[in-house]
């Protein structure tokens with residue numbers, strides 16, 4: 001069966017299963033990885049604007065899909081960026097798109113499980129993942145990120161943290177110095 005058809009079938013099956021789970025009022029199993037579902041391009045720019053990305057930033061997208069957020073951060077805002085993505089095909093596609101956009105010298109795409117990645121150099125982190133995955137990422141964000149790092153999530157919040165700003169379903173979080181020293185965050189309830 002052609003690859004593209006297989007991919008579409010896999011996506012349809014995954015999303016149908018998810019829909020059934022949600023309709024049954026059950027939680028998504030913890031071990032599941034969120035499937036590929038790209039942020040619309042207009043929202044990509046809003047996410048980067050919400051984080052006030054500048055050429056001084058290093059933008060990490062955890063679960064970077066086809067690389068659009070990292071590529072836009074480099075091509076439109078002059079930032080550097082790193083995409084961490086578990087699906088090999090998406091990593092390859094991202095690298096190709098970066099070459100086409102003329103930003104391959106400022107972005108890096110790594111095929112890796114985001115829970116294993118070193119994200120300590122990030123100044124901005126973007127997330128379009130499920131809420132239970134954001135919850136599982138919290139200890140990593142707290143431990144590895146610098147105090148003034150901005151985190152922008154699409155659609156799904158970081159449970160227990162209060163966004164400092166919101167545009168529609170995009171949420172901006174800020175880790176404070178306090179969060180690093182005392183284990184609490186100004187953006188945390």
Ligand SMILES: C[S@@+](CC[C@H](N)C(=O)[O-])C[C@H]1O[C@@H](n2cnc3c(N)ncnc32)[C@H](O)[C@@H]1O
Nearest residue numbers: 033036037038039063064065085086113114128
């Ligand atoms: C909803 S898509 C978001 C893609 C991209 N961030 C965007 O906003 O367009 C989630 C992505 O996370 C990837 N992903 C899921 N679990 C992952 C993991 N544990 N490590 C790295 N990537 C993961 C999926 O393969 C998928 O491409």
